[in-house]
Amino acid sequence: MSSFTAIGTQHYPALQAQVTVYQHAASGARHVHIATYDEDRAFLIAFPTLPLVGDGRAHVLEHLLLCGSRRYPVRDPFFSMMSRSLSTFMNAMTYPDRTVYPFSTPDRTDYFNLMDVYLDATFFPRLDPLDFRQEAWRPVLEGGQLQLQGVVLNEMKGNYADPGRHLYLGLNRELLPGSTYAVDSGGDPLQIPGLTHADLVAFHAEHYHPSQAVFMTWGDMDPAEVQQRIERQVLSAFADRRAPIPAPTVQPWSGLREVVIDVPATPASQHDHRLQMAWRLGSEADLDAVMRARLLETVLLAQGGGMLREAIEAAGFGRLSDHTGLDASTTEILLHVGMAGLEPAQLADARRLITRTLEIAAATPLPPELLQAGVRELRFAERRNVKGVQRLIGLAQAAVRHQDLLAVLDTDAALARLEQAITEPGFVQRQIQALLGPLPTLVAHIRPELQFLARRDEAAERFTQDWQARMTADERATIEADSARLASHQNAEQPDLDAVMPRIQPADVERQARPLLPLAPAVWQDHALSLPTNGLSHGLVKFDLSAAPEADWPWLDLLAELLPQLGANGMSHQAAATWRRLRVAQMRLQASALQVIDGSARLEVTLQIDALREEQAGIPEVAAAWLQAPDFDDTERLRYLLQERLQSRLANLADEAPQLAMAEARAQAQASARIERAVHGLPSLAFEGQLQQALAQPEGLQPVQAALRRVHALLLRSPRVLLCAGIEGDAARLLDGLSTCLGPAPTAAAPAATPATTLGGQPAPGQVTQGVLAPAQVNHCSALWSVPALGHADAPALAVLAQLLQQQLLHPLLREQGGAYGAHAAYDAAGGVFLCASMSDPRLAATFADMQTALDELQTREFTPVMLDEAILSVIKRLDPPVRGLAQLAKAWHAGRAGVTDAQRAAFRLGVLGCSLDDLRRVARQHLPWSAAHRAAALGWPDQDSAGLQVLDLMQRAREAGLATA
Structure with a gap:
């Protein structure tokens, strides 16, 4: 029997689920169970964590809880379970006002194994001071410094190298003063060294009590069984009941605030000033208020009828800020509107533009059909097929704030009330008028500062220098002794994991692969599939551009980005976007490179249009309008979109450094990566420079327009297939409609595979040793090898090797001892690439040396059978996790297009299950000699050992490409 009592239950057709809320009488703990037929069962524990200082205590505590507990006294039970289970999701996340610990798995035994570990970790952690030193911060003496x-x-x-983080934190600091949202729950690096182990222990005692906890479950299971386990393992150990920690409150204020917020800048983005306006719209606990705010967001900012968006895009200066839209993640609903790409003299003009547009909107009745379209878009968002674990993560926000969860989930009723409300005259105009009047309003000048990061570096350096200057001999000895104790702790022999940790064994795993949708072998043909899409319809038009010459690759990517934002069918871009919103929920166009296991690659362009099933008749109309009659003649619209693209690229260029470096190495090994490098890598800077030069010339856009028309014509001449998904007979009807509107395809035959030597180009001879320098406080390092792909006899062993290398060697060397935030190894079976990498790494040369050491130790270290089993299981669980709806179609399509057969999938799975340690050592010797590794890194600062990399300054390369004055 369970001591939990049901306090409310309701069925929700949109979720296809029955939701019941329970409460434990003695402790006050709550359990929310969402009963569905989903085989991927999910579990989550949530706690309100409300730090009022920026030392990262909630974030550090999340890390420390994963470092051992009462029943599982091993160094890293969380990472151990990642390799001992069939989990489809395992994580822990710290938000400004809560911390959540979710997982999902399709295996019932695995579910309760993971649940036991999560319960013990959160309620009974060891909180070892040495783990605190490893995970939080510690002083070390290196070379006497x-x-x-x-x-x-x-x-x-x-994270602090990202201007967007400082923008977000700065705005919240001003909008929500006195609250947990006004500090960085992740931790400011300048404040983290103020956190003590005692602070952490006290924070856990206050926030991680059953009275504060919310347990959440999703899937086909008996809630009483879950509750009995919680009672036995957790609640029985607590005799007291505490008052719930209340939801965060923020200091009230009214009227107007004007502030300046500084953010880091690079030479390329130092002139990118921004004006941000923001409003507090009321309590997030009011679902009707949230729905009204979301509708207001569409009225003002939607592409197609969004009055503020259209005014900003037509202004002739600046661009819409990427920090624009509704934020309902805090206890206050926040609406942000911003303009970026401004000169200081334009800030006042931007403010007048936004204010005047709101005044006009408040006085202008809106067409009823636009409001109805906005409500349909909200309904579409609620119906989207979201994994159960993601549903729980989203719902945890309301749960820790003690909101009525049954009411929060009843979005159908809220949308019905909203549909009624929009029939009232002036309903939306009154909301817009409030933005001009009594609501708390913030106006912020976002000022880019070239010396922002340098000043922070200097502050951190002063802290350590001052500390070292006053350090006594005893303190120095203590630091060295603590470092020795930590090293001993990290290298200490662990308890026998099998005697401590539960696990799923390879023998327990299904030996047959989960079947894919039956698309192959005739994957390149039209398909209409009835799938569980929650009442949505999806239409995809796929073009094969593998025959396109290399010079056209960047133009095809640009076409995919621009075309949905242009006019069509004789309509201006504003009219066309409005016309589209009245018919479908969303439209996307994307160019992508797909790797084939024979070494070739395919270049595809995909148009995807989604709608509510009752609106699916609009999908063919919209597809035909933009594919057959896009407007390339609107020079002003094209100019604005290109300027927006270039300004955004420059503003975020430093953040791209890790991807740009990796692309240089990966392009040596993969045909698809050579396409990606040409389109998004370092060579793309020259393409962006050409666009910048075109914008600078009076008639310069004519060649751009001509190129877009040319590749658009190439697109329409290319082989094409239609893919449709929906419930019942919707997909077949949609396929008929698309076929009629678009006409016959250029060819019905499957395009021939293009060899790697012609698609993607030939790799340059020799190894890549590329460093990309961009301002940051950390590095990102990668070593990469070209290895056999799926279908080769060594492919299973390479996949298992990556997991063993990560779990047993790289994770301890790079993360625990080296201090990197992340360390991993991966094998890309389709592309024939093996990778070792570190993220947010304080080291560079030493990290590469440790990677080489790990490969050497692989040949001599003794690994237990359990370690091998864990590596095998880590591969198996990634092969075919359960998916639903459109994801089923995408998975089958990509497998078929990559040339992966059912026989290969079956052979690979059996090969993985049959791997031996000798197999792993052999393939490492044969395929991963350090001398053959391509090495690449993003360097955060220049004066460090670059480990022989050829380092280029990213900002200098941008200037050479003609982007410095964009």
């Missing part, structure tokens, strides 16, 4: 290390410290150093 004092430095600060720590996993969270280095993670946040990486």
